[in-house]
Amino acid sequence: MSIIENHETVGSPLSEGAKLRARDVCVFYGEKQAIYNVSLDIRQNEVIALIGPSGCGKSTFLRCLNRMNDTIDICNVTGEILLDGDNIYDPRVDVVPLRATVGMVFQKPNPFPKSIYDNIAYGPRIHGLASSRVELDEIVEKSLQRAGLWNEVKDRLHAPGTGLSGGQQQRLCIARTIAVDPEVILMDEPCSALDPIATAKIEELIDELRENYTIAIVTHSMQQAARVSQRTAYFHLGQLIEVNATDKVFTTPEHQLTEAYITGRFG
Amino acid sequence: MTDSTMTTRQKVEASMRRRRAAETRFRLYGMASVLFGLLCLVVLFGDIFSKGTSAFSQTVLTTTIEIDGDYLDITPDSSESDIMSANYDGLIKRHFKNDVQPKGRSEARSLFSLISSGAGWQIQSQVLEDPSIIGKTVTVDLLVDDDVDQWFKHEYGNDSGSVRLSEKQLEWITGWIDSDALKTQFNTTFFVNGDSREPELAGIRGAITGTLLTLLVTFLLSFPIGVAAAIYLEEFAPKNRLTEIVEININNLAAVPSITFGLLGLAIFINIFGVSRSTPLVGGLVLTLMTLPTIIISGRAAIKAVPPSIREAALGLGASKMQTVFHHVLPLAMPGMLTGTIIGMAQALGETAPLLMIGMIAFVVDVPGFINDPSTVLPVQIFLWSDSPERAFTERTSGAIMVLLGFLIIMNTAAVMLRRRLERRW
């Protein structure tokens, strides 16, 4: 399957008053192009799922949204991504406040080799969000509670974070992200390394977080996309094929490639 | 500073000034550290080179001298031993006495001290080479004393006097300079002579020969043993306690101070086995034990890097384990093993401390001919010379260091090139 020439995304990629707007985003790894002219709006307080076969560029696109690709030397991004109307690729923009606003949760749980408390307190400390120990304690407790981890760890806040189970570690990473009080949370296949029970807990959590945050989640599992998201974007070989309400994508996809993917003809 | 009414974004923005400054500082520390390391390298090399380059030139005095057969009591037909034992020093003294006309004995002595005590040997070797010059007048380039050499190479022309030469001596020297008799030429003595108490006669040939012989012994022992040990540990050793002990041992040995190997050499090789002191043989034995860990560790890495598929293919064709290793694994691992061996040999080449313990510090004038002749090695020669107060020895020490570094650069380049070749294959 080759790149479709002059492809226009079908469905409704754009919308009024979006939190994040991507316009004509192209990503290159050295000579190789990984993303072709993607334009997509992400609305306030929605969960948008990015799906597609492996290597379709959905993770790459997600990492553009808080400039995590900057850490890769040969990666080059063109186009515009506007957060509340400001282009985050403007040379004057500092990635530090950007990433504090657009947080990220990774595929593999990656707690720091520190205590549970210090893992959560890491972000608030570096950003100077708490003016006192009491305030910091509050942030840690609130974040752990929101991540649904408080009851499990409140008695061992000073035990190492790496000692938790995989699912707990991932919730710890989510709590760590929440502690910075971001506006958008990007999740890169957050459940791919977890068992079904842990996955269910994270999905529940994502649903609760929607009230306060805008969430973009990359997932391999179509069921997960159907369960947690309001809208779904289908990527194919670096192009955004279709964006529609999740129900619509999974019942009556507009594009034949989307249909082929969700009916399992490739993946 | 933080205010509860501020949003997160504002708080983060507020912290940015301080954090950017911290970031810049940290980055500068890092850059400064790298630059400091590089600066040390440049200063070290610059210092050695600025001190050592002049060691490769030597001042000589061109003079026309009559090989007076009557004075020397020899003829072209005299026997070699007569020619050897003739008084060439006297001839030279007489020549300069007539030439310069010093007043009194002490002035004559200060005149003779300008000429190297090796000048007589120079004439002698010329006569030995061609006895027919006896009775004739020849032009020779006589070595001058190191004080004259240093003054001419370093102070001459910048109007400064000399602490080691008197007014009168400088007057004579200036006279020679005016008549174009004094000049510098390439210092062959430095490369063809053994050690000497006189800087202008001291050379590194003895030390280089000693080094080569020592390294030869080291290589002949450490390479086969190291390769064999690496093969055993990687391919045959059972995974048990004993093997584990051997492995821990090798890793530890690689980090044990080299001087303790010298103690072992002294107590075991010399005192118990009666190997003679100061010889390349005992030096090579000690350095073998020292380089073995390096060779074994790199040899194991090289064997490990051979893909298992090659072993499986050979075993699948019915080859025995031994045949598989020697016919298939070993040839593929060889470049890696050689690289490790060269690096080990380069370490051995620069090693000094253990050799001091086993007597390789002796003052050896003769060039060693075989592995059981007393000898010294280049690094020890450097150590010995660095202790001599004469400036000419400082210069020669630096010169010897340059030669040593030259050898090291060649060896390491060879290792790098081998490694490149190795990388291309996989």
Next chain:
Amino acid sequence: MNYSTLLIALLIALGAAYFLGRNRARSLAGQGESMHSLPTHYGALTALWTTLPPLLILIMWVMLEPRIVDALLTMQLPEAIRTASEAEVRLALSKVHNIASDPSMMGQSELGSVAAHLVDLEQRAAILKGGVILSLILLGVAVTWRRIQPDLRARGEVERIVRVMLFASSAIAVLTTLGILVSVLFEAVLFFQKVSPIEFLFGTTWSPQVALRADQSGSSGSFGAVPLFAGTLLISAIAMFIAVPVGLMAAIYLSEYATSRVRQLAKPALEVLAGIPTVVYGFFAALTVAPFIRGVGESVGLDVSSESALAAGLVMGIMIIPFVSSLSDDVINAVPQSLRDGSYGLGATRSETVRQVVIPAALPGIVGAVMLAVSRAIGETMIVAMAAGLAANLTANPLDSVTTVTVQIVTLLVGDQEFDSPKTLAAFALGLVLFIVTLVLNFVAIKIVQKYREQYD
């Protein structure tokens, strides 16, 4: 026959035996016999049995001959010398050897007859040696030749022998450690019979040459090694003070900040520092750095010793920089990228990530690296031998001259050695301390680093 002739004879025998064995197997196979192994295996077997036994005998001969010859000569020495001290006997023996190697001196000494005896002994030994080796070679060829029959499992036998040889090679590493331990331990025990270990380990006066107090061990010196330990620690501390921050920061800069071009140039350049022989650093320290520090010190009115601990420590630090940086570089690169991503994803700057995530994660490995570097600094000999002094001052002032364990070992063992005086033996006691301390440091460091690596594998 001398050793080199014998070695050449062995080499020739090796080749000849190989061809003999192989051809015998071939001719047997040519007669229609079905051989168990390939002809080359029979060749190798013959070669091994022909050369290994004589080689082993030869090595033993090398070790034993001087002892036996000296024992025989001692009996020939004049009564007066033989009954005198051991040192006299040794002196006389070395004289005999000198005379024997220079025939013109034979008639000039009362030891001439003993020397003549030595020459005679050596000649007989050489003939005997040659005879034994050659007969072993012939015996090996003959026996194996006869053994070569179709049912001889040559391959298995060759492989067993080779395996034993391979094992023996790797056992040399253990033997080396044992050898070091035994040699220093043995002489150190002799030392501790003369000087009490308490005095040695806790005494604060080091003066191996002259007795300071009359009641101290015999005629020579006092052996309180505390000043040496203190000097070693002072110089090592100065070295680590330079090497650890610079090495660590350089490793951080090169692995986290530098572009790949800079890294490719700067890393090998720094490693050149590690390849420079220590004697060169010693020269640099003694002739350039020490006078420089002295000059600077004098210009600000400080009294700096010309063999200051600072000069030696500083240069040692420079030498150890690449050691620390390449070890830390390995350790830092072993920290998984996911931890860095986690930190960047929260909006941390590079330096915050390095300081608060990467370094804490790499800490065990860095500690291991620093311990290895300390062990290296403690055992470093040439820099201190050339740039630090001999004065055993007990001081913490880096501008003073101090001496170290390694310097004293070198000083005590270079020149005349008397293995019955505490002065020479003291070097081995110091060697024992040095060996144990560095061995423990290395062992712990290697374990820590190993464990650290397993954690992220």
